[in-house]
Amino acid sequence: MPDHDRPSIPLSDLPGRIGEVLGTSPWLHIDQARIDAFARATEDLQWIHTDPARAAAGPFGATIAHGFLTLSLLPWMGEHAFEIPHLRMSLNYGLNKVRFPAPLPVDSRVRGVFRLLACEPIEGGWQVTVEATIEREGAAKPVCVAESVSRRYP
Template sequence: MTERVFTRPAELLEAVGDTLGTSSWHTVNQSAVDGFAEVTGDHQWIHQPGPAADAGPFGGPVVHGFLTLSLLVPMLDQILRVDGASFFVNKGVDRLRFTAPVPVGGRVRARAVLASAKSRPRGFTEAVLSVVVEVEGNTRPAYTVDVLLLYRADGEATA
């Protein structure tokens, strides 16, 4: 379920300041944490179940911050869709701040606001989404981030 659908990239220009929506909750289980650790080589003890994590600062294992960041892809897919774009690319992130740990087995969801949008050369529209990723049961978010996306309208030349 996508909460906000735009028929073409240029429509983003008219929606600056709008709340785009909220994703569903996503559970982050130990197998996802283990897979992420395997791919990245980050096997720090705070991400593994056992006495060390239990006695650590978070009272149990926590999810890698960058794993929760990578969950933005499926969460934003639930929040926003831009039809009439031949493709889009992630241009980067600004102002990423991890503010609260996500316990392994915890659930996260994203809320997004269209912070800015502008026309760019060659049929592109650049959008900046201000995103808050919430942790179920916690008043502090897991993180806040501005996500920069670049959409190209169908039929636009690249030269």
């Protein structure tokens, strides 16, 4: 359950909201258990993610989350940032551009900010492109910026 109210935006309103922030997700804590579970699931066991003792002496002073772990949080963040009501179906269609401008150290909190870039009609629905910026609490740079493309069907 979100720790804040998320805006409800009718699909028909989206074309007129290009460039606007649609919503911001609640903060989410990234602990070592989450990082380790992702490492096991993806077989990406690099020490910078999974070995706190070795990582403490490394370039970031602690373990950091995988970039793809950070990216994988977009569906949860989007779900908790804004709602498009009365849809029959929503599909993740892909990503246009993904960058990881800063590391995400263990025990940080992150949230997603979603800005509408495009809303184009497709057969039976709309293709929606949002810029998703994942911010780390207290940090100047985001930990991920991605253009996420979804298809929404009323």
